[in-house]
Amino acid sequence: MRVSMMGAGYVGLVSGACFADFGHQVTCIDKDAAKIAALKRGEIPIFEPGLAELVESNMRQGRLEFAAKASRIGEADVGTGDEIENILREQRPEADIQVVSNPEFLREGAAIRDFKHPDRIVVGAEDERARSVLAEIYRPLYLNAPPIIYVSRRTAELIKYASNAFLATKVTFINEIADLCEQVGADVQEVARGMGLDNRIGGKFLHPGPGFGGSCFPKDTTALIKTAHDHGVPLRLVETVAAVNEQRKRAMARKVVVALGGSVRGKTIAVLGLTFKPNTDDTRDSPAIPLITALHDLGATVRGYDPAGMEQAKPLLPDVHYCQSAYAAAEGADALVIATEWEQFRALDLARLKAVMAQPVIVDLRNIYRSDEMRRAAFRYVPIGRAGVE
Ligand SMILES: NC(=O)c1ccc[n+]([C@@H]2O[C@H](COP(=O)([O-])OP(=O)(O)OC[C@H]3O[C@@H](n4cnc5c(N)ncnc54)[C@H](O)[C@@H]3O)[C@@H](O)[C@H]2O)c1
Numbered sequence: 001m002r003v004s005m006m007g008a009g010y011v012g013l014v015s016g017a018c019f020a021d022f023g024h025q026v027t028c029i030d031k032d033a034a035k036i037a038a039l040k041r042g043e044i045p046i047f048e049p050g051l052a053e054l055v056e057s058n059m060r061q062g063r064l065e066f067a068a069k070a071s072r073i074g075e076a077d078v079g080t081g082d083e084i085e086n087i088l089r090e091q092r093p094e095a096d097i098q099v100v101s102n103p104e105f106l107r108e109g110a111a112i113r114d115f116k117h118p119d120r121i122v123v124g125a126e127d128e129r130a131r132s133v134l135a136e137i138y139r140p141l142y143l144n145a146p147p148i149i150y151v152s153r154r155t156a157e158l159i160k161y162a163s164n165a166f167l168a169t170k171v172t173f174i175n176e177i178a179d180l181c182e183q184v185g186a187d188v189q190e191v192a193r194g195m196g197l198d199n200r201i202g203g204k205f206l207h208p209g210p211g212f213g214g215s216c217f218p219k220d221t222t223a224l225i226k227t228a229h230d231h232g233v234p235l236r237l238v239e240t241v242a243a244v245n246e247q248r249k250r251a252m253a254r255k256v257v258v259a260l261g262g263s264v265r266g267k268t269i270a271v272l273g274l275t276f277k278p279n280t281d282d283t284r285d286s287p288a289i290p291l292i293t294a295l296h297d298l299g300a301t302v303r304g305y306d307p308a309g310m311e312q313a314k315p316l317l318p319d320v321h322y323c324q325s326a327y328a329a330a331e332g333a334d335a336l337v338i339a340t341e342w343e344q345f346r347a348l349d350l351a352r353l354k355a356v357m358a359q360p361v362i363v364d365l366r367n368i369y370r371s372d373e374m375r376r377a378a379f380r381y382v383p384i385g386r387a388g389v390e
Pocket residue numbers: 006007008009010011012029030031032035069070071072073076104105106107108215216
């Protein structure tokens with residue numbers, strides 16, 4: 001089949017490359033001419049594990065090509081399908097075109113695997129021909145037998161927004177439970193495990209942290225809230241989730257202040273992880289941004305390190321001293337904050353850190369260390385929702 005992909009970003013490029021890998025003939029189109037020129041030269045504009053190899057092999061085999069062109073696509077929203085259909089009918093009244101909603105659920109950092117092994121494929125189409133085209137595009141996945149759900153276009157759009165709003169709610173729920181754990185002396189990791197073993201709840205998205213970020217949850221919860229308002233059906237639960245999450249991101253700096261005895265003025269803070277999650281270079285709406293902005297506002301100097309996202313972070317956080325490793329960032333720091341759980345931060349050499357830091361203080365916003373190992377290494381340790389080391 002021939003597939004044109006509008007937008008060659010985190011989703012379009014991954015999906016386009018995967019469709020090409022299935023054997024389809026794919027053209028990825030983007031309004032960003034520089035991005036397309038780079039792709040044509042074989043340069044991958046984003047960091048996503050396995051993507052460079054996939055793009056390279058499909059280009060070499062002649063199934064994946066790129067073209068620069070701006071198309072009229074607006075903000076994605078519930079009802080976008082109708083808007084696109086109106087534009088097409090207006091511009092090409094004679095054309096036999098069907099607009100289908102086929103939301104993508106991949107996660108950055110595991111995007112290729114998620115695309116090729118989806119939990120479900122959602123096809124929102126009113127027309128039988130459109131359904132059969134989509135069925136044919138996804139036919140190479142039939143061996144793994146992912147369920148394909150055929151629904152109306154509006155329903156497909158809402159499945160996407162409701163799914164992301166639900167996951168955002170789950171994250172926010174455990175974040176609030178973590179705050180309560182801190183006050184009542186419970187351990188949020190054990191609470192989450194105890195909850196998650198219940199199949200009705202499930203353990204995923206029950207990891208407490210500095211608040212959700214990224215390009216999807218904040219945008220999709222906002223879009224859902226707006227759509228609901230426009231239709232006179234306010235979604236109070238989702239509104240509260242969005243508000244609580246915003247507050248939480250700002251409140252994380254407070255944890256650092258408390259860990260340093262009440263002030264960070266004149267202090268140096270090392271922040272490890274600037275992307276919104278590991279294995280991506282995406283810093284959109286990353287919780288590290290409000291954290292670092294607040295630390296700067298409170299008079300601290302921030303040294304930052306991220307394995308993939310430093311170039312993206314620079315325009316957003318120009319005052320950070322960017323370093324080439326976790327240990328370089330820790331040099332002279334009064335506290336080290338783990339903002340993103342990259343694998344390489346999970347087994348840091350604590351003795352080496354201690355030797356270069358001004359004070360042995362770690363604020364672990366992702367709960368990747370245990371308090372007993374921090375106690376042994378003589379660090380003051382502040383995790384989320386469980387006992388740390390004073
Ligand atoms: N990032 C994710 O993890 C994820 C997962 C599932 C779904 N989605 C959804 O996929 C969509 C794209 O997200 P993304 O993260 O890939 O964004 P992105 O910003 O990485 O990519 C969007 C691309 O589209 C291009 N573009 C924008 N307007 C255009 C136009 N008018 N004509 C041609 N090209 C245009 C941009 O230049 C950019 O390269 C969003 O609706 C998002 O909600 C994202």
